[in-house]
Amino acid sequence: MTAIQAIFLVTSVVILGSALMVVTTRNLVHAALWLVVALFGVAVIFVVLNAGFLAIAQVVIYIGAIAILMIFAIMLTQRVAQDSGPQTNPNWVWAFLVAAALFGGLTWLLSAWSGFTTPLPEISSRADPLRQLGQALVSPNAYVLPFEVASVLLVAALIGAIMIAWDRKVDKGD
Amino acid sequence: MGDPITLIGKWLESLLFGWGLNPGIISLIMAVIGVVAIASAVLLIDILLVWVERKIVARFQDRLGPNRLGPFGLIQPIADVIKLLIKEDILPRGADKFVYNLAPILALATVLLLWAVLPLSSTIYGTNLNVGVLYIVAVGAISTLGIIMAGWASNNKYALLGAFRTVAQMISYEVPMVIALLVPVIMARSMGLKDIVDAQSVWFLFIAPLPALIVLITSIAELGRAPFDLTEAESEIVAGYHIEYTGMKFGLFYAGELLHALTVGGIIATLFLGGWRGPGAETYPILGVFYFFIKAFFLYWVIMWVKYSLPRIRIDHMLNLNWKFLTPLSLAILIVTAILDKILPRSPGAIYALGMLAANIIVGWITLQLLKSNVRRERKRVGEPRPVAQPETSAATITSQTSSSSS
Amino acid sequence: MIPLSWYLILAAALFCIGLYGVLARKNAVAILMGIELMLNSVNINLVAFWRYITPEVIAGQAFAVMVFAVAAAEVAVGLALVISIYRRRSTVVADEIDMLRL
Numbered sequence: 014m015t016a017i018q019a020i021f022l023v024t025s026v027v028i029l030g031s032a033l034m035v036v037t038t039r040n041l042v043h044a045a046l047w048l049v050v051a052l053f054g055v056a057v058i059f060v061v062l063n064a065g066f067l068a069i070a071q072v073v074i075y076i077g078a079i080a081i082l083m084i085f086a087i088m089l090t091q092r093v094a095q096d097s098g099p100q101t102n103p104n105w106v107w108a109f110l111v112a113a114a115l116f117g118g119l120t121w122l123l124s125a126w127s128g129f130t131t132p133l134p135e136i137s138s139r140a141d142p143l144r145q146l147g148q149a150l151v152s153p154n155a156y157v158l159p160f161e162v163a164s165v166l167l168v169a170a171l172i173g174a175i176m177i178a179w180d181r182k183v184d185k186g187d
Numbered sequence: 188m189g190d191p192i193t194l195i196g197k198w199l200e201s202l203l204f205g206w207g208l209n210p211g212i213i214s215l216i217m218a219v220i221g222v223v224a225i226a227s228a229v230l231l232i233d234i235l236l237v238w239v240e241r242k243i244v245a246r247f248q249d250r251l252g253p254n255r256l257g258p259f260g261l262i263q264p265i266a267d268v269i270k271l272l273i274k275e276d277i278l279p280r281g282a283d284k285f286v287y288n289l290a291p292i293l294a295l296a297t298v299l300l301l302w303a304v305l306p307l308s309s310t311i312y313g314t315n316l317n318v319g320v321l322y323i324v325a326v327g328a329i330s331t332l333g334i335i336m337a338g339w340a341s342n343n344k345y346a347l348l349g350a351f352r353t354v355a356q357m358i359s360y361e362v363p364m365v366i367a368l369l370v371p372v373i374m375a376r377s378m379g380l381k382d383i384v385d386a387q388s389v390w391f392l393f394i395a396p397l398p399a400l401i402v403l404i405t406s407i408a409e410l411g412r413a414p415f416d417l418t419e420a421e422s423e424i425v426a427g428y429h430i431e432y433t434g435m436k437f438g439l440f441y442a443g444e445l446l447h448a449l450t451v452g453g454i455i456a457t458l459f460l461g462g463w464r465g466p467g468a469e470t471y472p473i474l475g476v477f478y479f480f481i482k483a484f485f486l487y488w489v490i491m492w493v494k495y496s497l498p499r500i501r502i503d504h505m506l507n508l509n510w511k512f513l514t515p516l517s518l519a520i521l522i523v524t525a526i527l528d529k530i531l532p533r534s535p536g537a538i539y540a541l542g543m544l545a546a547n548i549i550v551g552w553i554t555l556q557l558l559k560s561n562v563r564r565e566r567k568r569v570g571e572p573r574p575v576a577q578p579e580t581s582a583a584t585i586t587s588q589t590s591s592s593s594s
Numbered sequence: 595m596i597p598l599s600w601y602l603i604l605a606a607a608l609f610c611i612g613l614y615g616v617l618a619r620k621n622a623v624a625i626l627m628g629i630e631l632m633l634n635s636v637n638i639n640l641v642a643f644w645r646y647i648t649p650e651v652i653a654g655q656a657f658a659v660m661v662f663a664v665a666a667a668e669v670a671v672g673l674a675l676v677i678s679i680y681r682r683r684s685t686v687v688a689d690e691i692d693m694l695r696l
Contacts, residue, residue: 015595017595017596018595018596021596021600025600025604028604028608029604029607029608029611032608032611032612032631033611035611035615035627035628035631036611036612036614036615036618036619036624036627036628036631041621041623041624044624044627045627048627048630048631051608051631051634052630052634055634055637055638058601058604058638058641059638059641061596062601062641062642062644062645063645064641064644064645064655064658066655067637067641067655067658067659070659070662071637071662074662074665074666075630075634075662075665078666079630079665079666079669082669082670082673083623083626083627083630083669083673085673086623086673086676086677087623089677089680090623090676090677090680090686100619100620100621100624101618101619101620102618102619102620102688102689104617104618105617105618107617108613108614108617108618109614109618111613111614111617112610112611112613112614112617113610115609115610115613116606116607116609116610119606119609119610120603120606123599123602123603123606124599128598128647129597129598129599129602130597130598130599131597131598131646131647132595132597133595133596133597133645133646134646134649136649136650140649140650142652142655145652146652146655146656146659149652149653149656150656150659155652155656156653156656159656159660160659160660163659163660163663163664164663166663166664166667167663167666167667169667170666170667170668170670170671171670173671173674174670174671174673174674175674177671177674177675177678178674178677178678180681
């Protein structure tokens with residue numbers, strides 16, 4: 014058991030455990046905090062996979078923005094201070110069976126694939142994924158078009174979210 | 188000879204090797220010792236910061252400050268710490284115990300995490316992350332999470348409101364900060380802080396003063412210090428998100444805020460003031476540490492100067508300042524810097540430096556002209572007489588009534 | 595070392611847990627949290643395939659960046675919708691939002 018394997022196993026236990034807490038806990042704010050733990054674990058997995066920029070981007074985007082947005086939304090949409098009662102709808106048994114069947118199906122399908130147990134290929138220490146990623150995102154024969162479309166998507170989402178959440182009571186009045 | 192810390196490190200490593208441990212364990216132990224050393228040094232400096240803060244605020248306010256305990260009041264912070272430690276540890280009724288206790292730890296831990304990437308000298312640095320600048324932004328993002336946790340777990344509506352406002356302010360001011368932080372990255376061609384310091388043969392403050400100013404203003408807003416402290420001022424919202432915290436938990440928030448201010452000073456020193464650079468710092472690395480802390484403390488003094496000189500900004504003015512002034516300005520300076528970085532040649536460094544400086548001055552001058560015309564327009568709009576309801580004069584009323592009754 | 599299979603199983607498990615969260619939870623924000631877990635599992639898959647199959651081509655990481663952008667946009671609009679619904683109907687329980695008219 015090498016150090017990297019131990020780190021991976023501990024991190025995946027943390028990720029899966031906190032993901033289970035996200036989908037089962039009754040208190041929604043606790044669920045949001047467990048989500049933060051799960052997202053942090055995914056960032057650690059990115060570091061193990063030599064994708065350092067993605068790890069830090071994960072922390073900035075998911076934990077710094079999305080998780081905080083979720084916590085705001087939870088706090089603004091609670092009727093009473095504490096949530097009570099079961100948080101699962103009556104179909105939860107079917108949901109559990111579907112999820113378990115999907116997991117079994119995916120694992121079986123992937124294990125039949127020849128590349129399932131590929132070992133880790135070496136990358137030379139001179140390779141710089143950060144520089145490659147930066148150049149790929151802005152070079153015309155790489156991914157500049159999806160990059161620009163993604164930024165237009167973000168502007169559209171920004172404007173859309175403001176329009177949807179605009180308080181119409183401000184316009185009504187006299 | 189000029190680098191005692193590296194010598195001690197090498198001696199320790201050879202000692203551990205002599206005891207027969209394998210190199211993996213040795214590097215792990217050395218890393219742990221390094222972490223403990225930096226964290227302890229920074230926290231001890233934090234205690235000194237309490238004294239510095241109180242003395243300097245006193246001098247700004249034309250009084251003496253603590254001078255009873257010890258020479259010049261130097262024992263005062265220790266007395267403060269003892270007082271905080273022996274206070275009763277209160278948990279408000281209905282508060283979420285785990286989250287309530289976790290929030291101050293997170294507030295202090297995220298500040299300590301920042302010291303992992305700051306290069307203290309040419310040989311002393313925690314790690315040279317190739318995404319160092321983005322790491323600083325990420326750790327700032329985690330600290331906003333700690334504030335929400337503190338506000339929500341206190342089971343107090345003022346704490347929750349204060350936490351919402353503080354987090355709204357902090358995530359708003361992250362936008363121009365990140366954009367302005369990209370300017371030294373462009374000029375140094377790397378996001379790693381060690382590379383940025385190595386590229387500063389001329390301090391970036393003299394080449395790009397406008398981004399330095401934007402980073403300073405937005406960092407003060409991120410810290411939540413005056414003039415941006417509407418969200419934790421006693422007259423506004425009764426201390427905001429840390430109302431319900433007393434004793435050492437409040438001490439962690441308070442010490443974390445002071446240490447964050449010094450850390451911000453260290454970050455701006457690294458990015459714009461040349462970090463550990465100074466006369467003789469390459470040959471004697473221990474001088475680099477000295478220069479770094481002088482610059483960091485100078486910037487801490489500037490932050491305190493701003494705090495104790497300016498009045499508090501109202502929340503709508505604060506958000507206007509961010510979205511209508513700082514964000515477009517930082518975008519403009521980023522675009523100008525990026526274009527000039529491609530156009531100007533690098534080899535005669537003077538052309539590059541003077542070109543960038545000229546561009547900064549031009550952008551700053553245009554901004555000032557736009558601000559001036561804006562102020563003129565606002566003054567005219569507020570100054571012109573507005574329609575005011577005039578009461579009917581009593582003579583006119585009586586004559587109209589008599590004429591209507593007689594007719 | 596760590597074969598590719600470990601990462602794929604981790605991603606599949608995370609995806610299925612997210613799917614259970616989407617299908618079984620009542621609160622709309624909790625459903626959005628399940629969607630976030632599924633998007634993260636997709637990201638783990640993308641980066642694992644990049645690292646193990648084609649580490650010299652940067653396409654995997656570029657697509658992971660796109661997934662970040664799409665996830666952020668979707669969460670923003672989704673939560674705006676949830677807050678708007680809460681304003682009109684005072685509930686965010688998905689079962690109670692079942693009629694177009696109030």
